[in-house]
Amino acid sequence: MKQVPAIGVDLGGQNLRIALVTPAGIVREGIQLPVGSDRSAAAVARQIGEGIRAIVAKEGGVRLPVGCGIPGIVDADQGLVHASPNFPPWHDEPIASMISAECGCDVHIDNDANLHALGEAVRGAGRGHRNTVMLTLGTGIGGGLVFDGRVFHGDAGFAGEVGHIVVEPEGPVCGCGGRGCLELYAAARGFRLLASRLPSAERDALLAAAGLDLSALTPEVMARLDDAGERIARQLWQEFGRYLGIGIATLVNVLGVMTFVIGGGITRSWERFQEEARRSALEHTYPHHAERLRLLRAELGEDAGVLGAAIHACAE
Amino acid sequence: MKQVPAIGVDLGGQNLRIALVTPAGIVREGIQLPVGSDRSAAAVARQIGEGIRAIVAKEGGVRLPVGCGIPGIVDADQGLVHASPNFPPWHDEPIASMISAECGCDVHIDNDANLHALGEAVRGAGRGHRNTVMLTLGTGIGGGLVFDGRVFHGDAGFAGEVGHIVVEPEGPVCGCGGRGCLELYAAARGFRLLASRLPSAERDALLAAAGLDLSALTPEVMARLDDAGERIARQLWQEFGRYLGIGIATLVNVLGVMTFVIGGGITRSWERFQEEARRSALEHTYPHHAERLRLLRAELGEDAGVLGAAIHACAE
Numbered sequence: 001m002k003q004v005p006a007i008g009v010d011l012g013g014q015n016l017r018i019a020l021v022t023p024a025g026i027v028r029e030g031i032q033l034p035v036g037s038d039r040s041a042a043a044v045a046r047q048i049g050e051g052i053r054a055i056v057a058k059e060g061g062v063r064l065p066v067g068c069g070i071p072g073i074v075d076a077d078q079g080l081v082h083a084s085p086n087f088p089p090w091h092d093e094p095i096a097s098m099i100s101a102e103c104g105c106d107v108h109i110d111n112d113a114n115l116h117a118l119g120e121a122v123r124g125a126g127r128g129h130r131n132t133v134m135l136t137l138g139t140g141i142g143g144g145l146v147f148d149g150r151v152f153h154g155d156a157g158f159a160g161e162v163g164h165i166v167v168e169p170e171g172p173v174c175g176c177g178g179r180g181c182l183e184l185y186a187a188a189r190g191f192r193l194l195a196s197r198l199p200s201a202e203r204d205a206l207l208a209a210a211g212l213d214l215s216a217l218t219p220e221v222m223a224r225l226d227d228a229g230e231r232i233a234r235q236l237w238q239e240f241g242r243y244l245g246i247g248i249a250t251l252v253n254v255l256g257v258m259t260f261v262i263g264g265g266i267t268r269s270w271e272r273f274q275e276e277a278r279r280s281a282l283e284h285t286y287p288h289h290a291e292r293l294r295l296l297r298a299e300l301g302e303d304a305g306v307l308g309a310a311i312h313a314c315a316e
Numbered sequence: 317m318k319q320v321p322a323i324g325v326d327l328g329g330q331n332l333r334i335a336l337v338t339p340a341g342i343v344r345e346g347i348q349l350p351v352g353s354d355r356s357a358a359a360v361a362r363q364i365g366e367g368i369r370a371i372v373a374k375e376g377g378v379r380l381p382v383g384c385g386i387p388g389i390v391d392a393d394q395g396l397v398h399a400s401p402n403f404p405p406w407h408d409e410p411i412a413s414m415i416s417a418e419c420g421c422d423v424h425i426d427n428d429a430n431l432h433a434l435g436e437a438v439r440g441a442g443r444g445h446r447n448t449v450m451l452t453l454g455t456g457i458g459g460g461l462v463f464d465g466r467v468f469h470g471d472a473g474f475a476g477e478v479g480h481i482v483v484e485p486e487g488p489v490c491g492c493g494g495r496g497c498l499e500l501y502a503a504a505r506g507f508r509l510l511a512s513r514l515p516s517a518e519r520d521a522l523l524a525a526a527g528l529d530l531s532a533l534t535p536e537v538m539a540r541l542d543d544a545g546e547r548i549a550r551q552l553w554q555e556f557g558r559y560l561g562i563g564i565a566t567l568v569n570v571l572g573v574m575t576f577v578i579g580g581g582i583t584r585s586w587e588r589f590q591e592e593a594r595r596s597a598l599e600h601t602y603p604h605h606a607e608r609l610r611l612l613r614a615e616l617g618e619d620a621g622v623l624g625a626a627i628h629a630c631a632e
Contacts, residue, residue: 253480254481
């Protein structure tokens, strides 16, 4: 891997971050701005290119390598974005070369969750570990597999869909078309399902304490109820952790990887679920893994994306 | 990868196979013999070394690279076998250098299931595909992950324990210490569990047709009952396939790999379960994977081990 400054770009559905990253992994010259209203590939590439040019100009015009994380189905080798839920007009757009044409730098793209995982694996909670799996707990669960300092893509660029590990074969239908996927239980939306399975008296008591209906049981509400000493809230955080651990156990057994970095807003409640997640992971795998299994809380926050993108820029 | 002849060794609990493998992947000069009664590491290394020397002598004394598959917990990088259920006296044995000292050739070892998977991936049913997961359905389920023509080991050399994907979180306890592992349902032993969950009238009818008790419901018995038109036997083969498909779906979602090679004696009943395995895998993953997902029956039989070992010998 080249040890040079690089530019990391993290394109989200709403915001665009662009930063200069030093060889030591320090984020400098950060720009954050809203994505423009014209969401065509040409317009977004132009906006990203302008941001890159501004940083290049500040650096005396040196053409730095650029890495760019993009939400959607990305072919990193070809520099193509097949489709993106955040940018509906995009179909097989050669975004890497479009951005390159705007800024004159070499541009390497990958899926944004993969580059978040790469950032955390190399510069964040996973640093020093050979292989890392990242799980980002949001509305669903994003993920990324980083083996030997590189993102593993599988056959079609969609490796790391860890939210769709099947944890309840007869569970409810998931947005992926499957059933009983991990993200139905151990992500923000999970509390609605977990609460709906409670005996009705317990469920009613929980909703009365919350003063809300089932659909409003967010992690924030559940954290507030737990802080207020609601026993059922505590129990559902344990259930949340238990399912997360089952998914992690499957990852341990399949991949033989022992380092897991867990990110996303729900990690504000880390202490509410991490112990149960660990216990459950160890319950579902070989007991001798106990001393090697590491469940680590993500460290880099928003910087993970631009850091991972800068690492990706230098990976060739 | 060097294109040279190599010697492949496949050590089993009972038998030892040693073969010369040509650069084109043709198995020649095969030796098969029972493992000697002295099961110490020194004695087994000596026996393997003698077999290699016999082949080297026939080849005019040229020292060929040797690959060797060994059952147990193997550190391929270090050439160590930490432990082996088939060779209880072994503890952290430097088997690669012990065999090398006996035969004068460079020796590279790996877990036997990994090298079976490598053989099938490169020379067998998986040839031409970039990434392959192998599942060997025996008493349990062995496995191996082959990415870009190489075995993936994870952190501790035990990647590919696909039999321990959790498919029923509240299922029975498994030998690994976990619960509800795939191999409790979709391997030879699975039929006992699947039959035990039947309504009692159906279970009794099945056992009466078999003239056997529950513990005797092997795949061979189930195949015979299916051939005889027993409806419940057909139904249990579907259940077997359904669970296999759930495990495969999780592998698709985690790894983004679309090529699965399925081996082991139960594949004699391939037509009884493969369609349901495929249906179930697609039910639990993104629908657009349908046209790319390949469930392939292993092709190489016993040769997979020595072929994979020879490929491993030339991988450096």
